Amino acid sequence: MRDILDAIASRSSIRSYTEEKLTTDQLDAVLTAGLQAPTATNRQELHFTVLEGTAPILFEIQDAMGMRSRPNSNFWYDAPTVIVISGERDFRWTAVDAGIAVENMALAAGALGLGNVILGCLKMAMEGEKGEYFSKALAFPEGYGFQIAIALGHAAADKEPHTYERDKLVTVL
Numbered sequence: 071m072r073d074i075l076d077a078i079a080s081r082s083s084i085r086s087y088t089e090e091k092l093t094t095d096q097l098d099a100v101l102t103a104g105l106q107a108p109t110a111t112n113r114q115e116l117h118f119t120v121l122e123g124t125a126p127i128l129f130e131i132q133d134a135m136g137m138r139s140r141p142n143s144n145f146w147y148d149a150p151t152v153i154v155i156s157g158e159r160d161f162r163w164t165a166v167d168a169g170i171a172v173e174n175m176a177l178a179a180g181a182l183g184l185g186n187v188i189l190g191c192l193k194m195a196m197e198g199e200k201g202e203y204f205s206k207a208l209a210f211p212e213g214y215g216f217q218i219a220i221a222l223g224h225a226a227a228d229k230e231p232h233t234y235e236r237d238k239l240v241t242v243l
């Protein structure tokens with residue numbers, strides 16, 4: 071497994087996937103990385119719903135999103151696996167914890183040689199008029215709401231990590 075700093079430095083959002091599925095071990099390792107993420111006060115208020123990229127509910131969510139801007143693609147880019155993270159609506163740190171968990175999973179996926187992209191674009195649909203129906207269909211526990219999702223698979227094309235302007239983004243006092 072690659073060094074953690076290498077996994078961070080080489081991470082990039084992948085938006086094109088082959089049809090090759092994740093193995094059970096790969097999926098288990100990615101999920102474990104999410105479960106091992108810290109949560110505020112160790113509340114463990116997140117839930118992980120695993121879906122195949124062919125799951126009908128994903129297409130229903132896609133329909134509710136409209137997606138006019140990307141007519142030739144779905145929001146999970148035909149990735150073979152999508153994991154949706156839900157969390158307790160009434161806990162102060164749920165969104166932060168979900169962000170930490172999904173990045174743990176993204177880095178674990180990268181370390182395993184898997185492409186991935188974090189997905190927030192379904193939020194509007196998940197909180198829209200069919201939100202309750204989607205939450206039930208995705209087996210969210212009672213009182214849990216959508217937080218974030220991640221699509222996973224084998225990258226169909228390489229992509230360079232993004233650049234950034236360190237001087238603008240960092241102040242050392």
Ligand SMILES: Cc1cc2nc3c(=O)[nH]c(=O)nc-3n(C[C@H](O)[C@H](O)[C@H](O)COP(=O)(O)O)c2cc1C
Pocket residue numbers: 081082083084085187188189190191192218231232
């Ligand atoms: C909270 C969050 C939500 C995101 N939602 C989406 C999304 O819905 N669809 C998408 O294609 N990428 C999504 N991304 C990926 C970002 O667009 C991407 O991380 C950013 O453009 C930087 O590119 P990089 O990940 O390749 O470095 C999301 C990323 C984050 C952190």
